[in-house]
Amino acid sequence: MSDAHPLIQVKNLDLYFGSFHALKDVSVDFHAGELVGLVGDNGAGKTTLIRVLCGIHKPSKGEVYFDGELVTEFHPKLAIDQGIETIQQSVGLCDNLSIARNFYLGREPMKKIVGIPFLDFKQMRSMSTKVIRAFGLRDNVSADDEVERLSGGERQSVKIGRAVEFKNRVVIMDEPTNHLSVREREHVNELAVQLKEQGLLVIYITHDIFQVHKLADRVVIMENGEKIEDASTDSMTAEQLEEVIRQGGRLVEKMGS
C-alpha cells in the first residue's frame, strides 16, 4: 500500500488567521496509491489543511514535503504544476465562462497562428464534451454553455471530470458527493477508488465516516484544528471511528493515558 517515503509529508504544521489558530501542530503522511479519508466536524480544519496542500494557504509554522522535497513556496499554480489536483466545494468554476474554458482554465491548450499563440478551442471543446457526456450531463448542455446554466450536481461533475482528466499524482476531493444524486455519488466513489488503483494519492474529505470507511485505506480525523486519530480502516471499524468523532478526541486522550 505505501512505499518507503511519503508523497506528501506534513510536519508540525501550524496555521494562524490573525489570532485564530486554525491548525495546531498537525503532522500527517500521505502515500502514493493510498486513499485517505479526512474526516471531522465543521470547523475541524479539514478544508484548511487541504488548502495548504493545494497552495492556497501558507503555513505559519512547520513543514510540508512533497516527494521528499521541502515546499518553500505556496501557490495554487505551483501545486497544480506539481500534479496536485483539488476538487473544492465552493470554488473551482467561473460562472461567466463556458464549460470548455473552465475545463482548461490555467492550463489552456494553445495553437500558434503566424507565430502567435491562441486558445485551441477545438481541443478544448472536444475534450470537455467527451468528459461531460461521460459524466451524464443533460444532452442539451454543450461545452460552449456557460457554467451558470448547470445544476449543483453537474457543476460537481465538471470539477471531478476535470481533475480525473488531468490526474497526475494527487487528487484531493473536498466533500465531492455533496449535491449529488445517489447514482452520481456512486460514480464519484468508484472514480476515487480507480484513481487510487492507478497509483495516485487520493485524499477524500467528508463528514460521512461510514461512506469513507468503505472506500479508504486509512482515516484521519480532525477536531478543532488538531489531528486526533490516524488509523487504517482494517484496524478500526466505522463505528469505532464515529465514536472518536463523537467524543471529539477525548476518548483518544483517555485511551492514551
Place this chain on the structure above:
Amino acid sequence: MTSTRQLAKSAGFGSVVGVALMLTAFTLIDFSGWWTARTISNVVHFSSILALIAMGQALVIISKEIDLSVGSVYGLTGIAFITFEHSLGVPGAVIAALAIAAVCGLLQGLAVVRGGLPSMIVTLGGLFTFRGIIYVWTGGSVRNFSEAARENWLTKLFGGEVFGIEAAVLWMLLMLAILSVVLKFTRFGNHLLATGGASDSAESRGVRIDRVKIITFVMCSVMAGFAGIVTLADQPQTHVTIGDLLELEAISAAVIGGCLLSGGRGSLIGAVLGAFIVTSFRYELIALGAPSSWFITFVGVVLIVAIIFNQKLARWAGHNV
C-alpha cells in the same frame, strides 16, 4: 425569440439597441443638424478618442476593478508627449510618454494587488496625484509643438488623416480589433475573464490573478495615455485641465456598452458604442442650443437608464447578475 435571447447574451447588445434608439431620436428631432458631414466627422473623431480610453476602462471593469485616474493619465501623457518632443524628438517623446502612462498603471495596479486596497480609492488618489503633477510640471503654462514637430511623419500618423479618414478612427479600430482578439482568443483574455468572474476559482486553478490585474491596469493607463497622444498629435497644444472629467465619460461609455461592475462580463465593441453615445449626446445638445452644462446631466440620465436596461437584458438572457 430564442435567437434574440442568444444575441442578448453578449454584453454589447444593449449598446447596439442604444445607438439605434439614439440615432432614430436625433434623426426625428434634428435631421438637418445631425446628419451633416461636419457633425458626423467631429462626433466620430471625439468618439474614437473617448473609445480608446473606454476600451482600457472596460478591461479594468471586466477584471472587477475600476480606474478613476484615466482622465489625469490621459492629460499627463499628452503633456509629456509635447514636452519631451523638444529634447527627444517625436518618436522618443511617444515612447517616453507611453512609458510614463505604463508606470502610472503599474503603480496603481501594485497598490491595489499588493496592498489589497480598493481600486476606487487607489485610482482616486491617482486622479489627484497625476493632475497635481500636471499643474506643477507645466506651472499652468500652455505648451506647443514646433512647426517641424507638427510636420513629423509620426505626428501625422497619430493625428493626421489616412486616405481621408482621420487617424484617430483608424487607431481606435485597430485597437478594438487587437484587444477583442486578446480578450476572446488568448490565454491572458481567458484569465482576465476568469479573474473578474470569480477570482477565488480562477486562483484555485492556478491563474495568477495578481499579475492579471496589474497587467490590466497597465493596459488601461497605456490606452488612456495613447488617447492623449492621439489628441495632441492632432492639436498640439496643452492646457492644465486637459482630460478633466474624462474618467467619468470613459466609465459611462464602458458601462453603457454593457460592462457589468460585478466583473467578468463586458464588451469592447460595447465600450466603443458607449463612447459614441456619450459623445453624440454632447454634440446634439449643443446643436439643439442647450447650455453645455446640461451635457453632464444627460450623461448621468443615460448612464442610469443604461445600467437598468443592461441588467434587465442580462437577466432576460439568462445570466446570474
